[in-house]
Amino acid sequence: MLQNRIAALLAASLLATPLGAPLAAQDKPKDESRAEKSAERAPQIVTVRRTGTFGGQRISYAATAGEMFLKDNDGTPKAAINYYSYVKEPRDPSRPVTFLFNGGPGSGSVWLHMGAFGPKRVAIPSDGRDDGAPPYPIVDNPDSLLDVTDIVFIDPVGTGFSHALGKTDPKEYWGVTKDAKAVAQFIRLWLNDNGRWNSPKFLGGESYGTTRSAAVANELEGQYNDVGLNGIILISAILDFGAQAEVEGNDMPYVIAVPSMAAVAWYHNKVADRPASLAAFVAEARAFATGPYATALLKGVALAGEERAAVRRQLARFTGLSEEFLERTDLRPAPGRFWKELLRDRGLVVGRLDSRYTGRDRDNAGEGFDNDPSFYGIDAGYAAAINAYVRDDLGFKTDRQYVTIGSVQPWDWDLGRGEDVYYKSVAPYLGRSLRENSGLRIFVGQGYYDFATPFFGAEYALSRTGFPADRIKFEYYESGHMMYVRDEDRAKLTRDIRAFIRSR
Known part of the structure; x- marks a missing residue:
């Protein structure tokens, strides 16, 4: 049922x-x-x-x-x-x-x-x-x-x-x-x-x-x-x-996650031209998530062309993820993918409970971490x-x-x-x-x-x-x-x- x-x-x-x-x-x-x-x-x-x-x-x-x-x-x-x-x-x-x-x-x-x-x-x-x-x-x-x-x-x-x-x-x-x-x-x-x-x-x-x-x-x-x-x-x-249920067809979890992704990307120095203030960067991400990003997701398959490209560029800036990766997710990076992908180039995963924590998985492939380093820590x-x-x-x-x-x-x-x-x-x-x-x-x-x-x-x-x-x-x-x-x-x-x- x-x-x-x-x-x-x-x-x-x-x-x-x-x-x-x-x-x-x-x-x-x-x-x-x-x-x-x-x-x-x-x-x-x-x-x-x-x-x-x-x-x-x-x-x-x-x-x-x-x-x-x-x-x-x-x-x-x-x-x-x-x-x-x-x-x-x-x-x-x-x-x-x-x-x-x-x-x-x-x-x-x-x-x-x-x-x-x-x-x-x-x-x-x-x-x-x-x-x-x-x-x-x-x-x-x-x-x-x-x-x-x-x-x-x-x-x-x-x-x-x-x-x-x-x-x-x-x-x-x-x-x-x-x-x-x-x-x-x-x-x-x-x-x-x-x-x-x-x-x-x-x-x-x-x-x-x-x-x-x-x-x-x-x-x-x-x-x-x-x-x-x-x-x-x-x-x-x-x-x-x-609002936070990660089920197919519900786009709200992606909107809700973007400000957190921005904070974590900022912490791990994955933001280009990283601003000095975390709170200010989070405020920018929040405005993007509730404005252009939410509007883009609402358009679904109709989102295309330069509008899609502009949203993708901004999403990459705030999340620290590559535009190529974001396009593969259809501009909807799930949190589990983010924890694995953000520091993949360093061979690390970030924690779920507290993304300051990092850990090493058995290998560097896959979409999600083996275990949450912020819990076993x-x-x-x-x-x-x-x-x-x-x-x-x-x-x-x-x-x-x-x-x-x-x-x-x-x-x-x-x-x-x-x-x-x-x-x-x-x-x-x-x-x-x-x-x-x-x-x-x-x-x-x-x-x-x-x-x-x-x-x-x-x-x-x-x-x-x-x-x-x-x-x-x-x-x-x-x-x-x-x-x-x-x-x-x-x-x-x-x-x-x-x-x-x-x-x-």
Whole structure:
């Protein structure tokens, strides 16, 4: 069916915070007696007291590694949601609290937790080199947001240590709306348990976590029993899957990709007469993509002669690809081809998540890279860090494997709106939230060198009819999908979000 094909394409196009490699299916527990027993036990909650300096302030805080059970209407535990909370002491119910998660779908919150906003982080190379072999330094993180907000990192079912309980099928939680309902339920329960219903509230995610943010905001604010939000933080946003679906006949992905291609070509010195300013060159590319290039693609096979030649010359200038190659692609260079072709003359490929990273494939032929050098350059360090920190420092005890990126398939893309069977976008949720909550603002952080969630895709999705532009703040970073792996951008990102939270 066409609907199934679209769902498969959406899943393939996504990417977590790190991302889209094929993953082995996660089986239901084989030991039913053990599964039954896990549903009967009490949630594990471990709290330790710590002190650190964040944003220049000395902060005492309670660090909790815990589980919360989501229950059926009859009180039967159905799922254990693991979370990590950091709450300033003495506790202040009027202080902001921020709920954060990563993407995937299928990614644990390890990336934002141990890379950007937690009180500790893993220190991996900042300049596009791979993370090598252990040990990986786990260091204090003065960039953590604890000076301006309490923080709760959430691992949805199938990620981190979170899992279905008893005979519950985890697929009950695997879908845009199913997942959002579960995360919204967790947030409501956490507010109950911690007396924080009247606190200023921020919600945020990275990659598919931005999709989740929109869907969770819809669950929290889309009914009479509202949980009002002060802000939504979108890091490396993916909201409109239809516009970015690389399917035959859809030309929007090529338009969306050109500004990112220009940024990467600029970075790798593949631009003739390279301008000094990256931002200025990107602005030129954006104007070309939405003007002459979009017009040219709209003309389809009617594009010919000098008009075609002029567009081809400009496209070559912005992408760093030869006119001959672009003509062979019919002026539609797919991102996968770009990663392989841009530095082919150097025997290198560029990364998908962060195109500052380069790698060498088995050979220099072919249309796509063997593997994403910007993912295998960071994964081991984060996996080691979250396990060492949570198990040894915080003292959370479990024999489960921490799932950094896992399989949560099949993922149900149904948004519960009959009209969007063939076009998936959660952006309208955010537009409605902004229109119906005058105190809500949105922060969007995008890396210039990110092809997993290109920055122009976020701009496009959030500039449609019904979005009050004055309450959407964009910031840009000279790195990729996980901009915080670059030291300068981690500092800038946290400064930007600090300012966003303080300006509520």
